[in-house]
Amino acid sequence: MKRKKRMASAARFAPVLKNALIIAVTYLLLSAMLVLGATPEQHDIQVGSPAPMDILATKDVNDVVTTEEHREAAAALVEPSYRSIDFSVVGEVSSSMEAMFNQLVSLREDGHPDPAAITDAELSALNQTLPVSVSREEYEALMTCDEDNLSHLVNDAIISVRDTLNSTLLEGQEGAAVNRLSRALAATGYPLPLVSLATDVISACIRPNMLIDEEITEANRQKARDAVEMETCVKGEVIVRRGEIVTLAQYTMLSSLGLLKEDSLDVPLLLGNALIVLLIMACAALYLRRYIRHKLTPKSILLLCLIAVLVTGLCLAFSRWNAYMMPISLGLMLAALLFDQRMALYFNIALGFLASLLMNAGSGLFSVTMFSVILMSMIAGPIVLAVFSRSMQRTSTLLAGVLVGLSNFVCTLSVGLINSAELGSVLTNALWAMSSGIISAILCIGLQPVLEAIFNLATNSKLIELSNPNQPLLRRLLLEAPGTYHHSIIVANLAEAAASAVGGNALLARVGAYYHDVGKLKRPIYFKENQMGDNPHDRTDPRVSAAILTAHPRDGAAMAQKARIPEPVLEIIR
Secondary structure, eight states: OHHHHHHHHHHHHHHHHHHHHHHHHHHHHHHHHHHHHHSOOOBOOOTTSBOSSOEEOSSOEEOHHHHHHHHHHHHHTSOOOBOOOOTHHHHHHHHHHHHHHHHHHGGGTSOOSSGGGOOHHHHHHHHTTSSSOOOHHHHHHHHHSOHHHHHHHHHHHHHHHHHHHHSOOBTTOHHHHHHHHHHHHHHTTOOHHHHHHHHHHHHHHOOOSBOBOHHHHHHHHHHHHHHSOOOEEOTTOEEEOTTOBOOHHHHHHHHHTTOBTTOOOOHHHHHHHHHHHHHHHHHHHHHHHHHOGGGOOHHHHHHHHHHHHHHHHHHHHHHTTOGGGOOTHHHHHHHHHHTOHHHHHHHHHHHHHHHHTTSOGGGOSSSHHHHHHHHHHHHHHHHHHHHHHHOOSHHHHHHHHHHHHHHHHHHHHHHHHHTTOOHHHHHHHHHHHHHHHHHHHHHHHHHHHHHHHHHTOOOHHHHHHHTSTTSHHHHHHHHHOHHHHHHHHHHHHHHHHHHHHTTOOHHHHHHHHHHTTGGGGSSGGGSGGGOSSOOGGGGSOHHHHHHHHHHHHHHHHHHHHHTTOOHHHHHHHO
16 A cells, blocks of 8 residues: 555656756756856956957946056155144254264374274274264275364254254155255255265254154045046947057956956856846746646656757857847747747747847847847747647748748847937848848747657647648458548548537537547457448357447557657547
8 A cells, every 4th residue: 555655656756857857957957048148258368468459348347457556646746745843853863963972072082093994893893983984085084084174064063954844844755854854954065975974964963843644644545546537438339459568557457357267157147048048037937827728747847947048049059140149939829829829929938138238248238239139039939829729730830930030120120220320230131130030930940840740749730740641540440441541531521610610619519520539440340330231240259249339449549659649639539
């Protein structure tokens, strides 16, 4: 008992698992194709090398490097802000200078008796004890100069520094002040080595009396940076031209767009495409469950998924040539002919959105081309269904393709004119769009019989083919059981009229009636309509006779299944 329950449970969940597997594989394939279609062409270029071709922005991108350069330049132009004057600096600097000069002057008292004979080692050791480094020339001048002259130099240097600090000395201008004071001392006629030595002392002691207020200055510089707007390269604008040397700014923009070969996968692109496919497939599942739940079998779901993958793959291939040539209406035609017209309308819109995302990223996502593709697919739906409501022959498919091509032409032309594009380019795109409808019809005519044969579908074309008297089973019925054949023709006429009266599938009713008694081919003579006077039941055990008569539906289903008759006709036979 438990084993039977497990088998029943497995049988119940088997279709669910099959459907889940089919949907999962379809989801992965569609997502992969969308990413492949939307991923831009990548280039092998480096900073400082010439660009191999014109490279355009696939979407708006910020020029971070150039913007940062402009911001830093704006910040550098901001004048520093200073704190109030610190008058204590004058006394401190004067004291430091006096102390240094006194230390230098004291060398005259205990200096070398012959300054010109001092060795480099002795001078180096002496410099270790001094506040400033003294060269050989400065040492000789210091030791040999007149005492009054040296005293005047020291006083003039200190007074000059005091005068400077009593006014204003800004932070950062110390070097200019030292140079100015040095020139002033040299102009008074003091020996240049002594002036150089005094300059060293001034440089070591001088300090600004107005310091930069770092906080306010940085705030002002930040305001200047913030006032500089971000440099942006808009979608379709040339980032770098062919032969132009690639700069760091251009390289950074190309990298942020994922246009370099060394770039990693564009994760936002992957995630966005995956979410769009998930949303479209979820809506399709809800639509199927709500409106045509009775038709949902693993085979029918596999058919729809195969059509979706096939059409998306063909659109991807055609988009590499020209986006307007994509055979979007192919999915609509195949779904209407092979599955259900109500489902075909939603199926067409879903495939239109998917195909619009296959635009080569060089033309940019969410562009005029994308809008044109979606609009063309939406308008094509009612046109195709209107044509197929009258007839679903091969010629009807071709007519639908021509009408879709004309509607595509008008849609593309109108969108191009609204977008104020160049008229010649608009007409070219409109002609490519017109070819899309015709290509869709031609592909549909070629693929329909293949899919019919693979899935053994009872389409109108297949039913018309089965109604041909030269079909093997019908021909055998005519030759081996002519009474049954005649009876089937009469039943077919009645069934077709009845089905038409109640709005059913009259063609299916007729074909089903043709084949409903093919099981009698196994023992045709045992059925009254095929007897010519002799009745074999008179010589047969009644139980065997009853078994023969009641077995003909089962025998007919077996024969039809062997002949690959579609399932709806098999149901009629059973």
